[in-house]
Structure formats: structure tokens, C-alpha cells
Amino acid sequence: MHIHAHLQRLFTNGGHNHAGNRVVWWQDSEGEFAEELDKLGIETCHEDGVTIVRLGEEPTLGLKVRLTLQEPNGRFLIYEHGSPPDPAYDMLLDIRKWAAAFAADKSTLILRELGLVDDLSLKSHIIGRARFFGSRERLEKLSRLIAPKDGPDEIDLKIMAVLARAPQPQFTHILRTMLAELDPHDLTADHKTLAEFERYGVDGSFWEFVGQEFRYADAAPTLRNLLLRLFATDFARHVTGAVPISLSHLLLANGGGANVVVFMDGWRDSSSHQRSYDALSSAIAEDLQIKARLASFALADLETVHSFLEVEKRLASLLVREVLDASETVNAARIADLCRSRQTAYWANAEKPSTEDAPRAAFHKVYDAISFGAAFLALKGEFGAHFKSNSAAETWKLYTDQLYGFDQLYRLFGEAADVAEAQNWDILKDLRGHIEDVYGNWYLAELGDLWTRQVESDLLPEWRLPDVRNQYDFYRREVQPILDTDPGRRVVVIISDAFRFEAAQELFKALEGKDRFQAKLDSMLGVLPSYTALGMSALLPHDQLSFAGDGSVQVDGKPASGLEARKKLLDPVNGIAIKSADLMEMKKEDGVAFFKPYRVIYVYHDQIDQTADKGNEEKTFIAVRTTIDEIAALIRRAFTFNCNRALVTADHGFLFQSAAPSAAHKNAIVTKPDGTVIAKKRYLVGTNLGQNAGAISGSISSTAKAQTDMQFWVPKGINRFHFVGGSRFVHGGAMLQEVCVPLLRVNYARGEGKGRDRTRVTRVGLAPLFHTTRVTTSRHRFTITQTEAISARVQPVTARIALYDGDQQISNAEVVAFDSTAADMNLWKKDVWLSLANHSFDPRKTYHLIVRSTEDQLDIFPPHSVTISLAFDNDF
Numbered sequence: 001m002h003i004h005a006h007l008q009r010l011f012t013n014g015g016h017n018h019a020g021n022r023v024v025w026w027q028d029s030e031g032e033f034a035e036e037l038d039k040l041g042i043e044t045c046h047e048d049g050v051t052i053v054r055l056g057e058e059p060t061l062g063l064k065v066r067l068t069l070q071e072p073n074g075r076f077l078i079y080e081h082g083s084p085p086d087p088a089y090d091m092l093l094d095i096r097k098w099a100a101a102f103a104a105d106k107s108t109l110i111l112r113e114l115g116l117v118d119d120l121s122l123k124s125h126i127i128g129r130a131r132f133f134g135s136r137e138r139l140e141k142l143s144r145l146i147a148p149k150d151g152p153d154e155i156d157l158k159i160m161a162v163l164a165r166a167p168q169p170q171f172t173h174i175l176r177t178m179l180a181e182l183d184p185h186d187l188t189a190d191h192k193t194l195a196e197f198e199r200y201g202v203d204g205s206f207w208e209f210v211g212q213e214f215r216y217a218d219a220a221p222t223l224r225n226l227l228l229r230l231f232a233t234d235f236a237r238h239v240t241g242a243v244p245i246s247l248s249h250l251l252l253a254n255g256g257g258a259n260v261v262v263f264m265d266g267w268r269d270s271s272s273h274q275r276s277y278d279a280l281s282s283a284i285a286e287d288l289q290i291k292a293r294l295a296s297f298a299l300a301d302l303e304t305v306h307s308f309l310e311v312e313k314r315l316a317s318l319l320v321r322e323v324l325d326a327s328e329t330v331n332a333a334r335i336a337d338l339c340r341s342r343q344t345a346y347w348a349n350a351e352k353p354s355t356e357d358a359p360r361a362a363f364h365k366v367y368d369a370i371s372f373g374a375a376f377l378a379l380k381g382e383f384g385a386h387f388k389s390n391s392a393a394e395t396w397k398l399y400t401d402q403l404y405g406f407d408q409l410y411r412l413f414g415e416a417a418d419v420a421e422a423q424n425w426d427i428l429k430d431l432r433g434h435i436e437d438v439y440g441n442w443y444l445a446e447l448g449d450l451w452t453r454q455v456e457s458d459l460l461p462e463w464r465l466p467d468v469r470n471q472y473d474f475y476r477r478e479v480q481p482i483l484d485t486d487p488g489r490r491v492v493v494i495i496s497d498a499f500r501f502e503a504a505q506e507l508f509k510a511l512e513g514k515d516r517f518q519a520k521l522d523s524m525l526g527v528l529p530s531y532t533a534l535g536m537s538a539l540l541p542h543d544q545l546s547f548a549g550d551g552s553v554q555v556d557g558k559p560a561s562g563l564e565a566r567k568k569l570l571d572p573v574n575g576i577a578i579k580s581a582d583l584m585e586m587k588k589e590d591g592v593a594f595f596k597p598y599r600v601i602y603v604y605h606d607q608i609d610q611t612a613d614k615g616n617e618e619k620t621f622i623a624v625r626t627t628i629d630e631i632a633a634l635i636r637r638a639f640t641f642n643c644n645r646a647l648v649t650a651d652h653g654f655l656f657q658s659a660a661p662s663a664a665h666k667n668a669i670v671t672k673p674d675g676t677v678i679a680k681k682r683y684l685v686g687t688n689l690g691q692n693a694g695a696i697s698g699s700i701s702s703t704a705k706a707q708t709d710m711q712f713w714v715p716k717g718i719n720r721f722h723f724v725g726g727s728r729f730v731h732g733g734a735m736l737q738e739v740c741v742p743l744l745r746v747n748y749a750r751g752e753g754k755g756r757d758r759t760r761v762t763r764v765g766l767a768p769l770f771h772t773t774r775v776t777t778s779r780h781r782f783t784i785t786q787t788e789a790i791s792a793r794v795q796p797v798t799a800r801i802a803l804y805d806g807d808q809q810i811s812n813a814e815v816v817a818f819d820s821t822a823a824d825m826n827l828w829k830k831d832v833w834l835s836l837a838n839h840s841f842d843p844r845k846t847y848h849l850i851v852r853s854t855e856d857q858l859d860i861f862p863p864h865s866v867t868i869s870l871a872f873d874n875d876f
Contacts, residue, residue, distance in 0.1 A: 002109060004040055004041055004042070004045065007024060007042060007045045007077065007102065008046070010045075010102060011024065011045045011046040012045075012047075015100060021075075021099070022073070022075050023078065023098075023099040024077050024099060024100045024101075025096055025100065025101055025102065026077060026078065026079045026102045026104075027080050027101065027102075028080065028081055028103070030105070032105065032106040033104070034081050037054075037079055042077050050076065051074060051077070052077050053078045054081075055079065055080040056081075060092060063092070064095065068095075078092075078099065106133065107126040107127050113139065114143055115148050116150065122155070125152045126155075129159065129200060129201050129202070131200050132159055132163075132201070145158040145161060145162070145169045156202045157170075157174070159202050161173070161174055163196045163197060163202070164177045164193045165177065167272075172213075175210070175263070176266075176267055176270060176276075177193070177273070179227065179273075179276060179280065182223060182224075184280050184283040185283070187283060188224055213259050214226075214230070214233075214256035215252055215253040215255055216229060216252060216256060227280060228288065231264075231284045231285075231288070232247045232250035232251060233250070233251050233257050233260040233261075234260055234264040235290075235305060235311075236251050236257075237260065237261050237835070238261075238304045238307070239302060240300065240303075240304075241297050241298065241301035244293045244296075246293070247288065247293070255838040258838040259837050259838045262810070262812050262835065264307070265813055266812075268306065268346050271352075274352060274353070274355075275355050281309065282309065282357045284308075285308040285309070290310045291310045294311065294314040297314070298318070299315065299319065299322060302314060303315070303338065303341075306347065309347050309358055311347075312348060315342065316342075316363070316366050316370065316427055317427055319339070320428065323370060323373055323374045323431060324431055326377075327381075327434070328380050329381055330378050331374075331378075332371075332375045335370065335374040336371045336374065339367035339370055339371040340371075340817050340819065341817070343364050343368075344798050344854075345815060347360060348363040348364045348367050349815075362423045362425075365417075365419040366427060366428065368412070369416035369428050372409050373431050375409050376410060376413060376438070376439075377434075377435075377438065379402075379406060379409065380406075380442070382402075386446060387447065387450055389454070392454035392455065392459050392465060393458070395451055396465055396523070396736070399447075399736045399740060405502075407500070407502040407737055408503070410443075411503075411656075413432075413435055414432075414621050415624075418621060418622075436657070436659050439657065444655075444717075448716070448717030448718050449717060451736055452696065452716045452717050455734050456696060460696070460698050461698060461699065462702060463702050463703040464525070465525055469522070469524045470524065470525050471524045471526045471741050472704055474524065474538065474539050475540065476541075478647060478743065479541070480541075483573075483600070489645070490595065490600075490642070490643045491599070491647060492635075492638040492645070492646045492647070493539075493602045493646075493647045494580070494603045494605060494634055494648045495602065495604055495651065496605040496606070496607070496648070496649075497605065497606040497609035497610065498608040498609040498612070498650060498652060498653065498654045499605075499608060499648075499649075500653030500654055500737055500742070501523055501653060501736075501737075503624050503627065503628055504521060504650075504744050507628045507631060507648070508521040508744055509792070510632060513761060513792055515761040516749045516750070517747075517749075518746070518747045518748075519747075521742065521743070522742075522744075522745070523740050523741065524649070524740075524742075525740075526653070526739040526741040527652075527700075527704040527739075528698065528700075528704070528734055529682070529700075529712045529733070530682075530731055530732055530739050531731065531732045532652065533553045534553050535741070536560065536561075536566075537553040537554075539649065539651065540555050540560060540569050540570070540602075541572070541600075542569070544557070544706075545704055545705065545706035545708075546706055546707045546708050547700075547710050550677065551677035551685055551686075555569050556569070563604065566604075570600060573599070574599045574600065575599065575602060576601055576602070577601075577602040577603075579604055579605075580604060580606075580630065583634065583637060583638070584630075584633065584634065584637060591638075591640065594641070595641045595642060595643060601643075603634060605627070607627045608623045608624055608627050609731075610623075613731075615726065620728075635746055643748075644748045645746070645747055645748075646745075647743070647744070647745055649744070650742060652731050652739070652741065653731060653737045653739070653741065654737065655729070655730050655731065655737050656730075659728075660727060661718070661728070666721075667694040667719040667720065668721065669692070669722075673686060673690060675688040679721070680721070681720045681721055681722055682715060682731060682738075683713065683714045683732035684712065684714075684721065685710055687709055689711045692713055694719065696716060696734055697712065697713050699712075700712055718733075760793065761793050761795060762795070763797050764795065764796060765788070765860070765861075766785065766787065766797065766818060766851060766860045767785055767787055768782065768783070768784055769783040769784065769785050773864070773865060774869060775847075775866055775868045775869070777870070778870060779833060781832070782801070782833075782849060783830070783832070784799075784801070784832060784851065785825070785829045785830070786820060787828075789821055790821045791821065796818055796819030797819075798816070798817045798853070799818065799852060799854065800813050800815050800851075800854050801815075801834070802814070802849075803834055803836065804849075804850050804863075805847050810836060810841075811835055811836050811837065812835050813834075814832050814833070814834065816830050816832055818830060841868035842868075843868065843869035845867070846865050846866075846867065847865070847866050847868055848865060848866065849866055851864075
């Protein structure tokens with residue numbers, strides 16, 4: 001407080017000729033400072049020191065002698081608690097008369113310290129809060145919040161902010177902080193902060209603020225009752241169907257309802273209070289019996305509701321039912337839009353942390369699965385009952401252009417569904433069964449039948465396709481020309497075991513969206529049988545492939561299995577082989593030094609085959625995801641080691657189904673031919689094998705251009721010779737998923753110039769499309785459009801959109817993804833509905849629509865000016 005400063009002036013500058021008073025008499029009638037007197041540092045109010053004398057603690061006559069005779073030059077503060085005595089009996093009356101008088105009532109000093117000294121009308125208000133001001137710590141915290149023109153309401157609001165430890169002295173922040181303190185398991189339990197409000201006399205003000213903000217009134221208000229009404233009103237404000245009668249009595253009035261929408265939206269948007277929202281929402285949903293009340297609502301009724309997790313569950317279930325009912329006629333684009341809108345909202349937003357009450361990551365995957373499932377079924381609808389193709393070449397092109405999508409969408413669906421099922425949710429059970437049926441009994445069966453016939457009639461015995469590179473020509477026709485173009489050029493070859501075409505296509509799309517990266521995806525006709533030893537050997541530089549007597553593959557007469565053998569085979573072309581894990585562990589300087597002596601670096605990666613073919617079939621989808629991520633990281637790492645070109649390929653692909661194959665898919669070999677050298681589930685290699693009615697047969701001299709008399713059998717379609725050791729993940733056969741080997745070329749554009757321009761990645765621009773900038777109703781529609789279509793080089797953006805008055809948000813916020821790839825500009829537009837808080841708006845003032853990226857929190861276009869001129873919209 002300022003007591004010390006005032007006393008210091010009296011002792012140093014007061015009195016006659018401003019020489020300072022020797023004795024100051026402090027009359028404290030109420031004894032407000034009796035306990036704090038010794039803490040005020042009065043002894044330091046003069047350089048010679050000041051002695052504090054509490055009247056009544058020593059004999060009056062002795063005190064008089066001390067002040068006038070014993071210490072005539074000493075400086076004293078005489079503190080008197082209570083009223084002065086009758087002058088006729090006052091033995092110190094003469095000293096009282098000539099001593100400097102001092103008085104300080106606490107309320108005045110508090111106002112002075114708060115910077116409100118000019119508004120003495122606040123004294124009674126301060127006196128009513130005396131208990132709060134009994135703590136210097138609380139007073140100092142409050143003084144940092146008070147503004148010069150604050151009145152009683154503002155003071156109480158800021159007292160509440162101090163007591164609630166709210167981040168800002170705003171009512172919504174205070175209320176969110178208080179609600180976060182509630183015990184979701186016992187909403188009626190004692191509330192510490194509310195008890196503090198009662199103790200310090202601001203509980204009445206708190207409920208007045210609640211009433212003003214939300215039009216909430218109750219004879220015996222409680223936080224639980226308020227919470228029930230907030231959630232019920234938020235739900236009712238967003239649902240489009242009729243609100244259940246059992247909730248209608250809980251709804252807050254229109255003006256309050258508008259503020260509820262803004263408050264609840266802000267609560268969900270608050271990272272510090274999100275966990276409390278999740279827990280309390282769950283508790284209130286149970287109290288309101290929301291799950292039972294949702295049965296009457298249709299999908300369209302719930303599309304904009306975010307109040308409860310139960311709503312999310314109901315909406316997702318309805319989406320699954322719509323996809324199943326429509327099946328091949330499903331509107332996959334609409335389903336995808338709705339799924340994305342939920343994934344950028346609240347309960348399924350993977351960017352927000354998952355909690356016990358809100359498993360967001362799993363729910364995000366549920367919507368992924370629904371979206372991928374719808375796309376899968378819609379793709380089937382495009383083809384009808386049968387695939388139409390007149391040749392192996394046509395089918396190959398059909399697969400690399402479109403049909404791979406079935407394998408990719410099946411994998412993406414399964415990957416997402418696995419996460420959901422790990423939560424013991426059955427929401428995707430029926431959809432998964434349908435997808436499984438279509439994939440196995442229609443897609444694989446149809447494709448297997450068609451492709452098997454064309455392999456036997458078109459591809460064998462030559463094993464060639466027009467305009468498609470053979471895998472065994474990889475080094476000669478792909479790597480060598482790069483090296484011949486420039487003697488100083490270096491190339492990295494990344495070979496990932498069992499990395500099939502559809503997965504490479506996903507990686508290709510991801511790389512096309514990376515700045516400075518340029519990628520192109522082609523395919524190669526893999527060797528047959530499509531197994532590791534033969535495929536890996538075919539990718540090495542060689543003149544001749546051959547077989548040893550034990551069936552092992554040799555390259556130019558030398559062993560080709562294992563890293564050391566491959567290093568020796570690469571040495572003549574100034575090449576080296578390395579495991580992917582070893583490359584990733586290298587620091588930049590070590591990697592540059594490692595690359596420097598070589599022109600060809602073969603990097604061997606093994607995640608899919610190592611996982612799925614070694615007893616962990618159920619982890620196939622996870623292994624593919626890991627592979628895509630790891631290859632992308634390998635390419636980025638290699639490009640930091642003074643290399644601008646990378647080639648990504650594989651030894652073979654694979655077949656995989658989540659459901660185990662049935663006995664109908666087993667083509668058992670009753671008697672193994674005498675010349676058999678290698679016998680696996682999907683292939684058999686040996687000499688003099690002859691023919692088998694259930695197998696495709698041929699010579700490896702044709703399918704791998706090898707110098708050998710080795711022959712092969714592979715089952716027709718997706719059949720297996722046996723099921724021993726796992727039967728869901730297999731490779732070695734002639735299916736397109738196995739022999740369509742990816743060839744992904746990746747270049748890195750350094751510096752500036754044409755190459756840089758071609759590889760530049762930008763975020764899509766947005767622009768407002770408003771008929772007017774004048775808001776006349778409490779709920780207003782704004783239209784915002786992309787400025788171009790999304791493409792490989794133009795990336796989508798997710799925007800948070802709200803109205804602001806300066807830094808204060810005055811509406812709810814909507815999170816919208818702008819990701820349209822359509823050529824039709826009308827499909828780039830998004831309508832955004834914003835609800836204004838129930839405030840008084842100045843029609844002459846300028847407010848702003850803020851459209852901000854959720855990724856980097858930057859404005860996507862400059863704040864757009866709007867005016868707000870409401871009639872009587874909020875009065876009823």
C-alpha cells in the first residue's frame with residue numbers, strides 16, 4: 001500500500017518549513033492496521049529511524065517524559081487503536097495537538113493502490129469485500145488486472161478471476177475454469193472456488209453474471225444445474241430435428257442460447273480445458289440419457305452437433321448404415337465430405353489429444369474406414385459385375401490406372417478398421433464383412449480368373465508386355481542410362497521387400513506433395529515365380545542369371561543372397577549395398593563421406609516381408625504403413641548426402657486378405673514332382689515338373705531371362721498349394737498384386753530455376769464470396785471459396801473461421817477443410833454459418849471475419865471487415 005510513502009513525506013518534508021515532523025500521531029479508530037503495523041517498514045520512513053509506539057503499552061507519563069526530555073530529537077509514530085479520550089483526562093493532549101495527524105481507512109488505501117482513488121463511491125463496495133483485501137497477495141494480483149475506469153461489476157469480475165485462477169479476467173474464462181474443477185463422478189460435490197466466492201462475498205455477483213450471460217435463473221442455482229442447461233441448449237441449438245420434450249424445460253432463452261453456442265464452442269476449442277469438457281460431457285450425457293434420445297434422429301439432423309460423444313457414435317453408425325444400404329451406388333464424395341468435416345471438428349479430430357472419455361484417434365480412424373469403404377464400393381459400381389479386357393496388356397493398364405485402387409482402398413479400410421476394433425467397437429463389423437466379401441469373392445475372384453487366362457494365353461511363354469519394362473532389365477535400362485548421362489551423377493536405389501504397386505502409388509502421391517520433390521511412378525513386369533531370391537537378383541547389375549543345384553539364384557555365376565554378396569556384385573559398377581537402418585543412423589557428414597566414392601548405392605529395406613511372412617500376418621497393414629513412412633524418410637536422408645536422384649522398387653508384391661482363405665482356395669499337390677527343388681504356398685521350382693491342371697507352369701529361362709532349365713508351377717488365381725505357416729499373406733504367384741512391381745523415380749530440385757518452379761508446393765488460397773458485409777441476424781452465412789483446385793502441388797487447407805471484435809471472439813468458430821479437387825469451381829465453395837454472441841453491437845463499428853489456418857495459426861486472407869446491425873433478433 002501507499003502508507004509508507006505518506007508517512008515518509010510527513011517525517012521528512014512535513015511540518016514547519018518542510019523540515020519534517022518529529023512525531024506523527026496515527027489515529028486508527030477501527031484498528032484496521034493493528035496486525036499489519038509492524039510489517040509496514042515504518043522504521044525506515046526517516047534516515048535517522050522512526051520508533052513505533054503503541055499507545056497503552058507503556059505508562060503515559062513515562063511516554064511523555066521520553067518524548068519531551070529523554071529523546072527530544074527522536075522521531076516517533078504514536079499509534080492509537082480506538083477513539084481518543086476525553087480531552088479533560090488526556091495527559092498527552094499537548095503532544096496530540098502539536099504532533100502531525102495521520103489517518104488511513106483501509107478502503108481508501110485499497111482504492112488508491114488499485115488506481116481508483118478518484119471514485120470514492122466504491123468505498124462501500126470495497127468495505128463489503130474487506131475479507132478478500134485482507135491478503136496482500138490477493139490484492140497485488142487484483143491490482144494487475146484493474147483498469148482506471150472499473151466499476152463494481154468489473155471489480156467483482158476480477159476478484160473472481162483471482163480466486164478462480166483464470167487466465168483472463170473474462171467471465172467465460174472464469175466459468176470454464178470453475179467447470180473444470182467439477183468432479184464428473186459427483187457434480188454436487190463441494191466446489192472449492194465457489195466456496196471461495198461465498199467466503200469473499202462475490203457469489204451473488206457470480207450468479208448475476210451467469211444470468212446476464214445465459215439468461216439463467218433458478219431459485220437455488222447450482223453448477224450442476226447450469227451445466228445440464230448449457231449442454232441441453234448447445235445440443236438443441238445445433239440439432240435440426242425436434243428437441244425431445246424431456247429436454248425442452250432445460251433450454252435457455254434465445255438470447256442466452258446464442259451465448260451458450262459461443263461459450264460451448266470456445267470450451268471445446270480450449271486446449272487447457274478440453275479434458276474437462278470430455279469428462280463432463282460424458283457425465284451430462286448419462287444424466288440426460290442422450291443415447292436413448294438419439295434413436296429418433298436421422299443422419300441429417302446430427303451433422304452439425306458436437307455436444308456429446310454419443311452423438312458422434314450415433315452419426316458414425318448412421319453413416320455405416322447408409323454406406324451398406326447404398327453399397328455400389330453410394331455417393332462416396334458426400335460420405336467423404338461428411339467424414340472429413342467430423343474429423344476436423346471435435347470428437348474425431350486426431351490433432352486433439354485422446355482422453356479416456358474421448359478416444360479421438362480411434363474415432364478418426366472410424367471415419368477413415370467409412371470413407372475408404374464407401375470409395376471401395378463406389379469403385380466396384382464403376383465396373384459392374386465383370387472386368388472388361390481383351391488382352392493381358394489391357395488388363396495391366398487397367399490395373400495400374402484403376403484396379404490397384406481396390407487393393408489400396410481395401411488396405412486403407414482394413415488399417416483404419418483394425419484401430420477401431422482394438423477399442424472393442426463393433427461399429428464397422430457389418431461393413432468390414434461386406435468389404436471382405438466384395439474383395440475376396442468378387443474382386444480377387446474376377447481378376448484372378450481374367451488374369452490367369454491372359455497369362456496363359458498372352459504372356460507365356462515370352463513373358464513380355466508392350467511398353468512395360470521387365471524387372472530383369474532394371475539395371476540395364478533404368479540405372480545405367482542415368483549414370484551414362486553425366487559421369488558425376490549418383491543414384492540411390494531403394495529396394496523394399498514386398499513393396500507392392502498400390503503402396504508405391506500412395507508414396508508417390510505423398511512425394512508429389514513435397515516441396516522440391518518431383519516423382520514419377522511406372523510399373524515393371526516382375527519375374528515369375530515372384531519370390532525374394534529371384535526378384536532381388538534380377539534387380540542387380542548382371543549379364544546372366546542362373547541357378548545352383550540347390551535352387552539358389554546366382555548372378556553372373558556368383559552368389560547373390562545377403563548384403564556382402566551384393567556388395568561384391570555392385571563393386572564392378574562403382575556401387576555399394578547398405579541396409580536401410582544403417583543409412584538412417586548416419587549423420588549428414590558421415591553419409592556424405594559414405595556416398596562420395598560411389599555412383600550407385602543400393603539400399604535394402606525389409607519391413608513388409610519380414611513382418612508378414614515371418615508369422616505376423618495380422619500386422620500386414622501396419623507393416624505397409626511403416627514401409628511407406630520409412631521409404632519417404634530414406635529418400636529425404638539420401639538427398640542430404642549429395643544425391644539428387646532415387647529409384648524405389650521391390651523384388652515382388654503380395655496377396656493379403658484379413659479373412660483366412662477357405663478350403664476352396666487350396667490347390668493341394670497330392671504328389672510332388674520328383675524334380676522339385678523349392679516348394680512354397682504360391683510356387684514350386686524344379687526340373688522336369690511337367691504340367692498340373694490347377695497350376696500355371698512355365699520356364700524360368702523365359703520369365704526371368706535366366707540361363708537355366710528350372711521350371712515353375714504357380715497356382716491359378718489366388719489359390720495356395722498349402723496353408724502351412726500362415727495363408728493370408730502370400731507371394732510367389734502370378735497375380736497382378738505379386739508381379740506388378742513398382743518403379744518410382746524421384747528427383748530433388750536444388751537451388752532455383754525451372755526445376756524449382758515445377759516442384760514448388762503451395763497451399764490453396766481462399767477468398768470471400770459475400771453478397772454483403774452487413775450482418776443483420778444473429779446467425780449469418782458466409783461463403784468462402786478456394787481459388788484453385790487441389791492438386792499434387794496445391795495442398796488443401798483447414799481453416800478456423802470466426803467473427804471478432806478486436807481480439808475478442810464474438811461468435812462460434814467453425815473448422816472447415818478446403819480440399820476440393822473438382823474442376824467445377826462451384827464445388828470449391830463452402831458455406832459457413834456463424835452464430836453471434838448475445839451482445840450489444842454498434843452498427844457504426846467495424847468487426848472482422850477471421851479465417852485462420854489451423855496448422856500454423858496464420859490468417860489465410862486479411863481480416864474481412866463486417867458491420868453488425870441487429871434488429872430485435874436477440875430480444876426473444
